[in-house]
Amino acid sequence: MTDDLISKKELLDLTGISYGQLYRWKRKNLIPEEWFIRKSSYTGQETFFPKQQILLRIDKILHMKDGLSLDELADVFSPTLGDVEMSAKQLLERNIVSQISLDLLKEAGREQPLYALEQIMMLYVLDKLLMSGDITRQEGALLIDVMSEHYYRFTGKPSELMLIRKMGVPSFMLVTAGTEFYFDNGVKVVLRQSMGTFMEELKLKLG
Amino acid sequence: MEERNKRNDLNVAGISQTAGGNFHRVSIDGMAKVNGNLDCTSMEVNGTLKMHGALNSESATINGMCTLNGPLTSSRVRVDGLTTINGDIHSPDLEVNGKCTVRGRVDGERIDIGGVIDVDGDVQCESLNVQGNIKISGFLNAGTVEIRLHTSSSAKEIGGERIDIRRKEQQSGFWKSIGLGGTPSFKASLIEGDEIVLEDTEADIVRGSNIHIGRGCNIRLVEYSGELEVDQDAKVGSSQRI
DSSP states (O other): OTTOEEEHHHHHHHHOOOHHHHHHHHHTTSSOGGGOEEEEETTEEEEEEEHHHHHHHHHHHHHHTTTSOHHHHHHHHOOSOOOOEEOHHHHHHTTSSOHHHHHHHHHTTOOOSSEEHHHHHHHHHHHHHHHTTSSOHHHHHHHHHHHHHHGGGGTTSOEEEEEEEETTEEEEEEEETTOOOOOOTTEEEEEEEEHHHHHHHHHHHHO | OOOGGGSOOEEEOSEEEEOOEEOSEEEESSEEEEESOEEEEEEEESSEEEEESOEEEEEEEEOSEEEEESOEEEEEEEEOSEEEESSOEEEEEEEESSEEEESSOEEEEEEEESSEEEESSOEEEEEEEESSEEEEEEEEEEEEEEEEESSEEEEEEEEEEEEEEEEOSSOOHHHHHHTOSOSSEEEEEEEEEEEEEESSEEEEEEEEEEEEEOTTOEEEEEEESSOEEEOTTOEEEEEEEO
16 A cells, blocks of 8 residues: 655656755655665665655645744654643634534533644644534544544654544544554444644644 | 853863853863863863763864864854864854864754864765865765865765865965875775766765766776766766766
8 A cells, every 4th residue: 555656866857856856845844854764776776755644745835934943843743742731712814723613522521721733733624524524413522532542652642533433333543653453344434644744733823 | 041141250370170061152261171071152272171961052163172072062162273073063154274183973954174184974965065185984975065175084974965076276274284195096986976077086885866976086987977978088987977
């Protein structure tokens, strides 16, 4: 699944960026070290990248770099959490989450005076999925549970959020990015999204 | 952590052994052994220092001999003596005029080498300026690389924006007189950059936009997107426009 690789040469060809830019972005940690995959080819050693991820990342860098410095961009892409604390009121005012998500959180008994980035992230994901109609309120409650209980385990690591249903019964999962799954026939994967994407969006909103 | 300038100084003038700790200014004039981590404002070694632990200092100047078993983090590092670091170096400003051996990686902004540096891992910086001898066993990633060849130098791979490796016009007295390090040459398996100027370089593949292959080069394959100039005294196996 993630075996879809692109060689460095093809990548530069496709995106029109230069070697210099690619290496500068690597130095600034905009492109993670582990995406540079060394493989031997008929011309000797060559470098490959995970195709989907690198194309998406380069597209983002090219489109955001006018407004932000490279260092600020590096913060956006880093999977680590920064020091942010916000009250429910601030979150509403800044249009990061809506009242519905906050109400759901209250129902789940996880209301707090101040929210750290980890919790804002959870609210943001919840809000986004609710608003897009991907999940129901009931499923939202499940999401709150799985995120508050387990999201910290993925601190600094890429992870994905999955929603599966079997005979209408929903279940959420947090997994390491790129893991393979096999289910029995009755299971339908309703949603599978990388948490990194959510985090990038959220950091741009906060920043 | 308390303010650094309110801490005590550590001065070693004879022979001494200490456990490390937090200091303001550290000065080693005799022989010292430090068994632990050091955190200080400035570190100056004029004698011999052997350290087991991490060194974290705002500035570090080494004139004597120093062996560091641990990482070195400092905003300014200057090595005029003989230094071995069994760990990584993180410093925005690194200057080596003596000999420095790094058994780890080097992360910096500006690196100036007037002496000899030997790095086991990768080197990453904005500008690398070499007027001496350099050996990098890993990958060199730098914005600008400027190397003036005095002896035989090498890197496994180079990637960057401007890469300029040339022979020093007149072999200067010092390197010539000691007669060490071999003839001026550079070896790398792969060189990739936007602007590349090479002389006396032996490489497997050179890739970039505008490439100048000067005298004394031996390159197996050149791939370019802009312009390619090849000196008549250079050997290029094959070249391809991409």
